[in-house]
Amino acid sequence: MTCLPGHTEKRLGLVIDLDTCVGCQACVTACKGWNDQGYGAPLSDQDAYGAEPSGTFLNRVHSYEVQPFEGAAQVVNFPRSCLHCEDAPCVTVCPTGASYKRHEDGIVLVNESACIGCGLCAWACPYGAREMDADAGVMKKCTLCVDRIYNENLPTEDREPACVRTCPTGARHFGDLGDPTSEVSLLVAARGGYDLMPDLKTRPTNKYLPPRKKDARTDASLLAPLLDLQAVGLAGWLDRVLGKI
Amino acid sequence: MHPAPSVILFTVLSGLGFGFLAFLTLGLVQPQGLAAFLSFGLGYALAVGGLVASTFHLGQPTRAWRAFSQWRSSWLSREAWVSVAALLACAPVALRAMGGVVPGGWGLIAAVLCLGTVLCTSMIYAQLATVPRWNHWITPVLFLLFALAGGAILAGLRVPAGVLSLALAGMLMTAFRLGDGRFAARGSTLATATGLGSIGTPRVFEQPHTGGNYLMREMIHVVGRKHSQKLRAIAVVSVALPAVILWALPGGIVSNGLAVAAHLAGALAARWLFFAEAEHVVGLYYGQR
Numbered sequence: 001m002t003c004l005p006g007h008t009e010k011r012l013g014l015v016i017d018l019d020t021c022v023g024c025q026a027c028v029t030a031c032k033g034w035n036d037q038g039y040g041a042p043l044s045d046q047d048a049y050g051a052e053p054s055g056t057f058l059n060r061v062h063s064y065e066v067q068p069f070e071g072a073a074q075v076v077n078f079p080r081s082c083l084h085c086e087d088a089p090c091v092t093v094c095p096t097g098a099s100y101k102r103h104e105d106g107i108v109l110v111n112e113s114a115c116i117g118c119g120l121c122a123w124a125c126p127y128g129a130r131e132m133d134a135d136a137g138v139m140k141k142c143t144l145c146v147d148r149i150y151n152e153n154l155p156t157e158d159r160e161p162a163c164v165r166t167c168p169t170g171a172r173h174f175g176d177l178g179d180p181t182s183e184v185s186l187l188v189a190a191r192g193g194y195d196l197m198p199d200l201k202t203r204p205t206n207k208y209l210p211p212r213k214k215d216a217r218t219d220a221s222l223l224a225p226l227l228d229l230q231a232v233g234l235a236g237w238l239d240r241v242l243g244k245i
Numbered sequence: 246m247h248p249a250p251s252v253i254l255f256t257v258l259s260g261l262g263f264g265f266l267a268f269l270t271l272g273l274v275q276p277q278g279l280a281a282f283l284s285f286g287l288g289y290a291l292a293v294g295g296l297v298a299s300t301f302h303l304g305q306p307t308r309a310w311r312a313f314s315q316w317r318s319s320w321l322s323r324e325a326w327v328s329v330a331a332l333l334a335c336a337p338v339a340l341r342a343m344g345g346v347v348p349g350g351w352g353l354i355a356a357v358l359c360l361g362t363v364l365c366t367s368m369i370y371a372q373l374a375t376v377p378r379w380n381h382w383i384t385p386v387l388f389l390l391f392a393l394a395g396g397a398i399l400a401g402l403r404v405p406a407g408v409l410s411l412a413l414a415g416m417l418m419t420a421f422r423l424g425d426g427r428f429a430a431r432g433s434t435l436a437t438a439t440g441l442g443s444i445g446t447p448r449v450f451e452q453p454h455t456g457g458n459y460l461m462r463e464m465i466h467v468v469g470r471k472h473s474q475k476l477r478a479i480a481v482v483s484v485a486l487p488a489v490i491l492w493a494l495p496g497g498i499v500s501n502g503l504a505v506a507a508h509l510a511g512a513l514a515a516r517w518l519f520f521a522e523a524e525h526v527v528g529l530y531y532g533q534r
Binding site for chain 2 (some may be wrong): 067080197199
């Protein structure tokens with residue numbers, strides 16, 4: 001049913017720390033790797049070793065340069081995937097009921113056996129979270145690794161999304177954002193986590209943590225003390241003589 | 246947005262067909278016998294042909310029947326229902342017309358369903374907040390005017406067809422002008438898309454992938470906008486031209502045929518631009534629109 005559940009028991013989602021993300025693309029690779037097996041149609045590639053390779057990914061990492069109001073410009077790496085919105089426009093536009101939001105945990109999923117591949121949900125999503133698989137002809141999107149997080153065959157520490165599990169800098173966090181006492185909710189509160197494009201009223205579950213304020217440098221170069229070299233010998237004599245002319 | 250030929254053909258042909266069927270079922274033209282058979286046949290062929298074309302862009306066309314299930318939330322699903330209801334409602338009117346009977350109250354219901362289908366089609370686009378150019382009342386108005394003007398031309402109603410064609414040309418120019426300011430008016434920028442506006446001014450440093458992907462092919466279709474200004478002029482002139490043809494030339498199959506051809510050419514150009522000029526907010530993440 002493509003009507004939204006209104007209220008969900010949990011609000012599972014990701015918190016992405018733009019301060020610690022180094023843009024290594026490990027989450028992209030881990031996501032692609034995990035979603036090539038098991039749940040749903042595998043994420044396909046076209047012309048993978050040819051001149052124009054293209055493929056389906058559920059997670060993309062952008063890089064932006066931000067020029068702060070004062071000080072030097074900085075690079076911000078920006079992972080972009082499904083935000084599992086509370087008012088998900090991709091769900092309500094679906095004509096077949098293939099696109100749905102789960103009542104129990106708020107995860108937005110696609111029932112691939114009912115998807116006709118019309119692409120309207122991808123048009124309705126502001127975040128580019130959905131990509132049509134050119135091989136399977138159905139819409140693919142982040143499942144929040146629904147086949148990992150509840151999987152009792154996996155060790156406890158692996159029961160989180162592949163992107164979170166693999167992130168080498170701990171920039172990705174997974175949890176229940178509907179519970180104000182959960183670790184992710186406390187993190188969002190402490191770091192001022194925010195929504196993407198709040199003006200479009202999609203009420204995303206996932207939150208982004210802004211880059212922390214950079215330390216202000218007090219001297220010209222951190223190496224400056226080391227660069228204050230005193231010339232000795234012939235060079236020292238030259239330095240003294242030429243300095244007097 | 247990617248101007249897929251199947252979707253352009255679908256919206257133009259089925260719009261024209263349902264517009265014509267509306268004029269026939271309202272009894273504004275009353276062909277009888279063989280003429281009724283041919284007229285309704287043409288209306289059905291255009292409407293059904295368009296609907297069939299629309300399935301060509303589906304990834305899984307054999308599951309198209311599932312699109313009937315979500316009428317409570319989805320305009321695409323509503324379109325499926327209303328279009329089938331319209332095609333069914335037109336059938337008894339068509340059969341009676343072939344026997345020489347004038348359409349009555351039932352014809353009015355059929356006409357409302359025909360125009361309702363066009364309205365549902367337009368709402369599929371107008372509902373999308375992600376495409377500001379479409380997300381406006383002018384989208385359904387434009388789609389309905391296309392159907393009515395095209396239907397009147399096919400019906401051979403010279404005076405209403407001319408008036409509707411001129412109204413359509415005017416509305417098309419208004420839509421172009423309004424549409425150009427819609428993206429800026431929505432206020433979505435790379436700063437709101439990334440939330441990085443709070444610390445400074447963001448710009449794209451490096452793209453997330455070096456090859457193309459579905460999003461870029463589907464939502465960032467820049468090449469289609471290359472001849473926008475020329476196509477705009479062609480579209481506006483072509484949809485207005487039937488007024489000149491029908492009012493200046495003597496009546497007959499030749500002038501009617503010319504009017505239909507001009508309207509179709511204008512409708513196809515306008516519909517190409519409707520997609521090609523529409524900018525999706527996801528382009529912001531790529532620094533493109």
